[in-house]
Amino acid sequence: MLGVPVNNAVLRRLPLFLWLFCITAAAGALDPGAAAPSLRSQAAVLLDAATGTVLYSKNGDEPISPASLTKLMTIHLALKDSESGKTSLDTVVSLPRETWAINQPPRSSLMFLAQGQTVTLGELLLGLAVSSGNDAAVAVALHLAPSVDAFAERMTAEAKALGLENTSFVEPSGISEYNMTTAMDYARFCRIYITLHPETLEQLHSVPSFAYPKPENLPEIYRQRPGTIEQYNRNALLRSYSGVDGLKTGYIDEAGYNIALTARRDGTRLIAVILGGPANLGSQEGERIRRADSTALLDWGFEYFKTLRPVVAELPPVRIWKGTENSASVVPGETLERTIISDRGDGLRWEARINEPVTAPLTAGSSVGDLVFLDTQGELFRVPLVLQDDQPQGNVFKRLWDSIRLFFRSLGKKN
Structure with missing residues (x-):
């Protein structure tokens, strides 16, 4: 079993046959x-x-x-x-x-x-x-x-x-x-x-x-x-x-x-x-x-x-800008099971890569980045990271304050 839930709200909207027919593979051809x-x-x-x-x-x-x-x-x-x-x-x-x-x-x-x-x-x-x-x-x-x-x-x-x-x-x-x-x-x-x-x-x-x-x-x-x-x-x-x-x-x-x-x-x-x-x-x-x-x-x-079934114990929350909340939980947008070549998968690890800044308003299921899986030979595959809940826009003062912070944050990155 996975350590974090797949985005069930999204999967529940799919007919059974569409979910079952989703054919996934490791990065690149399965040769x-x-x-x-x-x-x-x-x-x-x-x-x-x-x-x-x-x-x-x-x-x-x-x-x-x-x-x-x-x-x-x-x-x-x-x-x-x-x-x-x-x-x-x-x-x-x-x-x-x-x-x-x-x-x-x-x-x-x-x-x-x-x-x-x-x-x-x-x-x-x-x-x-x-x-x-x-x-x-x-x-x-x-x-x-x-x-x-x-x-x-x-x-x-x-x-x-x-x-x-x-x-x-x-x-x-x-x-x-x-x-x-x-x-x-x-x-x-x-x-x-x-x-x-x-x-x-x-x-x-x-x-x-x-x-x-x-x-x-x-x-x-x-x-x-x-x-x-x-x-x-x-x-x-x-x-x-x-x-x-x-x-x-x-x-x-x-x-x-x-x-x-x-x-x-x-x-x-x-x-x-x-x-x-x-x-x-x-x-x-x-x-x-x-x-x-x-x-x-x-x-x-x-x-x-072979079938690979990665386990992700816990995903860190993402920073939400201009929203009512400052952070939000994310989950994989797809099942993590993948078919891979039998000599891959050793030393498996994962990285959460967020497309910053994540700015409200956003709905549950919105993609905010990728969960990337790597082994000793390099990247195996990636799945989208999606918001678990809706992230409504904050009030005018919150939006203004976060806009100022993002402005100075961008200046710092340029320097």
Whole structure:
């Protein structure tokens, strides 16, 4: 946590997506001095989750179907409704005919919903996150909207509200090739998703397996032989890459092998979205390429970049001229978190540089200088210093007295 507050009054005026999309970087280009990995997948983006800084992009704005990455938006809307009180994770969800596993399209991944089962919204979200159940996606959609089409419209509207201009949906599971996104859009959505629902990393996306149906999901007559099916999380990197704790894999023939990944090491969290892994080489080779591309991208990101979180214990007040007060508190006008090259940040220090004289009247949020951060190699970055409160103009005598003092002060500087 920072030792001084960011100017919350200013940040509160920004929509969530604008605040989350603010991409910050160290002074100068973030050039790690090493070639970025060459990936076989069609498109990829790597972000620093804390700052939103784009570290890598390959065809980041190319439209590609997200496949089962679509289910992250379905989960997001379910959690949004749960948090607002419109539903609850403990709510028992109706299972009309459209939700049954036997009625899903061919080659669907399934949670294995069936007639007569009793299932909660929370269980359905596990079925989405771990088993990637298309039947679970339909059940959630019909629980939250009057029809699957209506829910898909809501998904698209939510994407637009979050600033994802190149993302749209026609159904909630990802089986349709007409769902559409880009690697850049979906990486930004993953950042929003993690920010809004951090608990899902532990409670949904890093859960290793999910067994369903259990006896309690079934009518009494079937509980002795429930036919429980245990499925393992389809994100293989949960088991093979240290620090990975989400998010979702996806595949359809038209899109190829997709994955939305997040991993945390030594205080730095990265988000990677990889779309369009080759689909014409067979499932084993396609999955192998997806894992290889994911590993190469995360390895490169963690080796050459890190998140810096400076701590500023206390900022000195600034001198206010011609105001009702002689001094005022200042705060950083932006978050202090920055993405930097991994070999920077040693011996970090800061300096407050004020653009004097600071003369009233001024409003809260007015910039009065910079907070400059330096390390052993020089300046890293700077953020504006802004007034924490309004500084009204003083009376005529105060203004006259300060004008005289400023005049003689300027003479002294000339000499």
